Amino acid sequence: MKPAAFDYIRAGDLSEALDALARHGSDARIIAGGQSLLPMLNMRLAKPTVLIDVMAIPGLDKVRRAGDAIIVPAGVRQAALMRRPELSAEQPLLAAALPWLGHYQTRARGTVCGSAAHADPSAEIPLCLVALDGEIRLRSRRKSRTVKAGDFFAGMMVTDKADDELIEAVVFPVARPGTGHAFKEVARRHGDFAIVGCAAVVTADAIHLAVAGVADKPERRSFPLLDGSALSDALNAFAWDLDARDDFHATARLRRDLVRSLGRDTIAEALSCRA
């Protein structure tokens, strides 16, 4: 299990990375933390001819706060975001979700943007981005653009990112006062990809529930402040709407059941911690 051969470019600044992307397009892959890419290289599922390492680019490893936005550039490792002292106040959903992401060891290397780029439908970072209506900042030689998370994730490992674009940063909104957040997931083992992950954001007049692991990308629905059977009906509709599939780790039925039960628990917790 050894990778096929590739050239390796250690980009010294963003411009170098964008030049290389523009030149090599789909033959190139960005490497940041490498926690998703390297397994695919070792198994030869992916055989890019050029790897562009962005971790030496100055400034990409610092989380920035700009008004109501938490800006997480491409070089920020998951562990670094998790250790941010103000994170639980700034964005409690993210603080709650990050410990579920892989393991201590993989978080120490894996980046936040890398997880977004990988677009695994069970993953926590894409789920939080979708739940919070976050944004992805894309940059290429041609242009810079910002895409809403809901439009960015297109399917299993498929995103709206063009071959010559890189994710410069992902942006999470700062939690608004009076908003409740909760995150729950069920996996076969701790640290595994979620069978179902739920992220709830409850405001004064709406419930937003995002679900990972069921459809081929994280999906979000918004309801008024329902409860009782009305909420059950809404969750049931959501569960069916996601078109769950059987796979080796769980059945479609269990996934729908979890959207209904775990979804309800997550919403309840978000309601209870609405400040």
Add this chain to the structure above:
Amino acid sequence: MRPETISWTGQSVERVEDAALLTGRGRFIDDLGVRPGTLHAAILRSPHAHADILSIDSTAAAAMPGVAAIVTGRDLARLTTPMVAGLKVAVENWPMAVERVRYVGEPVAIVVAQDRYLAEDALDAIEIEYAPRPCVVDPLASLGADAPVLHDKAGANLVSDRCFRYGEPEAAFAQAAHRLEVSIAYPRNTGAPMETFGVVADYDPHEDAYEILANFQGPFSIHAVMARCLKVPGNRLRLRMPPDSGGSFGVKQGVAPYAVLIGVAARLARAPVKWIEDRLEHLSAAVAATNRVTTLKAAVTSEGRITALDWDQVEDCGAYPRAPEPATLYRMHGNMTGAYDIANLAIRNRVVLTNKAPTGLVRGFGGPQVYYALERLMQRIAVTLGLDPLAVIRANLIQRGQFPYRTASGALYDSGDYAKAIDLAVADGRLAELERRRNEARAAGRRYGIGFAAAVEPSVSNMGYITSVLTAAERQKAGPKNGAQATATVSLDPVGSVSVHVASVPQGQGHRTVLAQVVADVFGLSREAISVVVDLDTGKDAWSIASGNYSSRFAAAVAGTAHLAATRLRDKLAAIAASQLDVAPAQIGFAGGAVFATGDATKTLPFGRVAALSHWSPALLPDGVDQAIRETAFWTPPELAAPTEDDQVNSSLCHGFIFDMAGVEVDVDTGKVRIDRYVTMHDCGRVLHPGMVEGQIRGGFAQALGATFYEELAYAYDGAFLTGTFADYLLPTATETPDIAILHIETPSPFTPLGAKGVGEGNCMSTPVCLANAVADAIGVAELDLPLTPARIAALVAAAEPARPASDGGRAAELGAARPGDRTLRGEGQAKVAATPEAIWAMLLDAEQLASIIPGCHGVRKLSETHFKADVTLGVGPVKGRYKAEIRLSDLDGPKAATLTGSVSGALGTGGGSGRVILSAGEDGLTVISYSYEAAVGGKVAAIGGRLLDGAAKAIIAQFFAALARKAAPAGARTGFFARLLGRRG
């Protein structure tokens, strides 16, 4: 001052092995240096479950940088013979496919190159043309008259069918108040040691001799199989084992076929060749435990006393009955009545072959399959008759006074006090508290259950048990087989220091520590004074067929044999010392590094002086002592006789006892099980090292926990292997593995030199069924198969599902729900294209147009009007591969409908599928294309990227129709078109 004897045996001393392992100085096979010029092998493996190999084109691969040789099945067949099997059937057991592949992962070719990276590059360039055959993965289906036959010469997949009868089972069933039965489909799992297989081989053409280093674990009866396969006498296969081995759990027995393969590769490459198996190879093709379908019937009195058992076992050995199989089925043959006194017994044992990887030794070795059925049956008897489960167990136990106890099928249970062990476990394990917790949980509406399991743990296998698969007449013809030859050597060097060597090749069991303890006690030395070497070289060390580290034989057999060798040497030293000190040998004592005459403090000699005497002053040896330099002891217990005329066999020497109980709580929402408390009571005879015994129990428990909830080597109905990575074959981690309570009683074995019995495998036998019984108690179900996944448990407890809302389009059949193991990808969708149906129809039939529509197409060759071949690059996200594709059009109803059938094959695997496309004219000059498809994917991508497949199929089909739309109406593409094309259900 008189020296005191220090007793090391029985103490939890720190292990001598650990300092090196903790500081990175272990010597595992891949840590050892190799000769300069050593080449590296990589193995190409079959993506098909069953197919003929039509051609292998390695021209391009052979020309690649650094490639030294490419070995195929034909080369192998030229230089070797098929491996001998335990069964007398017309099956050729090749270690690599010859002409035909029979399981996914079967070796097909070996590339030998300067390094592993270059070897893997060349693998990708070997082109193999396969003609797939129908396959069979289910053992019962494999028995069917219409099942595809794996080995034509054998004529059928049923390769052994034996019936056994002990006592009067028919009469007992006829007279029984109750007849109960359980049916079990036991899944495949494996030991998954953290270190994979490794082999370094060299060949001397002048001596026609192989020298092979491998992390093999025995039994060394397999050495004979390897030598014969390589067509050399045993003394021309020098097999060496490295000092350290990273776990085995039985599995490293399975390195044997690779020792042959790499030996042949070295011969053809004319250089030493090294191969380290990777994890994907290991999970797909190393060694699986057998999956087994069992029906177990019991004749039972109204009080729950079992008067007879009737077993029907269908054992699935995969594609080849590889030696020592079908040993998994017969290892327990003497123990089929478990811990119970049952005189009447019927057994039918069938062995079938299926298109799955061959099976072999895995910790527990046949025990998990047997006890899962037997102890589930015990619980079912209690539930059905309204009895207390523990009372049913107690009512049937073999009683203390019955030992040594001969079971119906011939095992001789050495010692035990099962009732007392259970009483102690119930008291010290606080069953009453578990029952209180169950009552409280149930009162609160939670699902809490308690499970029990009693198991007899056999150890020290009788090398003759496997011959029970043959009839008495066949056994007579072949010559009786029996015994369990163990060997140990103790030697004294010219300064009188003591070295020990055993033929046991440990994989982490601390043999060096325990042997030092045992031998130190014999000589009255400190344990640090004893040096123990455990790496083995068949070219110069003492060994026999039973050598190796399996069937939990170390403490009972090997340590005892070392004790025997040391005692012989000590007795000689006593004679020497007696003559030096002028006393009687019986007066001589050994303690504190001195040899002395008991009762006379003036008569004492340093141990080293006596021990060195044979080297320096043989003239001083007393009469009757030839030398006291080296003693090699061989030991085999007389109790291990060959099977009798009437098929009774004492399949193992020692029989430990385990009683487990567990309290669990099932979460009905998630289907997950929380272990509230687990108690395991063991009687493994005399304990030589309590810390290591605890380690064996905890490790066995953790593996059993995996078998219970997480682990399965899973295959799709079409033979695709689904669990090729540690992301799909799930081992329990520290967050899943609870602490357990361990209890002991000791009834020493009268049959072993030290009174010890094996303890390494018991929890693999008792724990899965104990936990399953607890889960069954919690949720009130009768049938329960492993692994107990959340989906499986949730399905058992789930209420009716809330209906799909009526507004959801009223889709008729739910997609993706099919028979278990069905990995068929299904989908349907719709696209609107701004062109007429006729225009689209013309495109579908035009090779050049198709070439521009098919995603990643590098050109289409038209073989006929409806048959095309193409080279395509397919992928989703970063996952990309190049494939050869074949497309056929059929059921043409132009310009309205057509069926497209396609297949692809490439380095990442194979795929095939078909789809029906229906064109209908819509509004505004648009054509509506409706399509539905079914596809299946096999090979590497199914084994490692299962989660990807649905998405990949969707994406590729979407790409196809997007391209079709663009091509048909280049100006018609609009914003959102692609999204609509993808479709919610695409």
Add this chain to the structure above:
Amino acid sequence: MPRLSATARHRVAFTLNGRPVSLEAEPRLLATDALRHGLGATGTHVGCEHGVCGACTIQIDGAPARACLTLAVQLEGRDVRTVEGLSPAADRLSVMQAAFRRHHALQCGFCTAGILISLDAFLREQPHPTEDELREVVGGHLCRCTGYTPIIRAALEAAAQLLDAPPLPEPAHV
């Protein structure tokens, strides 16, 4: 912009257990192979090559990393620590290593290096770990021999000793 060609070997220099080292590596060479076969540091083991088992865990600039998911060229200029660098002297064990030996927290020893490296990194971040935290850290490793509990006991005891606190009482059965 440094561009390393796929087909050539390139000099990679970094610090390994406090000493400067270098080797020649193609871009695709995995850090596991570079350490083990390039530099002879065979204490780091390879168990899965897809980042799950944790046997190959090393420290890069003090943080844990799966060496099988790291390219040798990514080590350029870094401070790398492996199991060979954990003990205070060639003939001594570290506090954690000694605790592992006392508690029989290893059997075959193949996974052990990675676990020691993770615990070493984690205890620097969190010198007062709870059992749950340690289970989560060790949860990033697969051990097939021990059933994990002895590892957790050893880690708890070593953490306490490292704080100069008295060792925990011997755990009782049941």
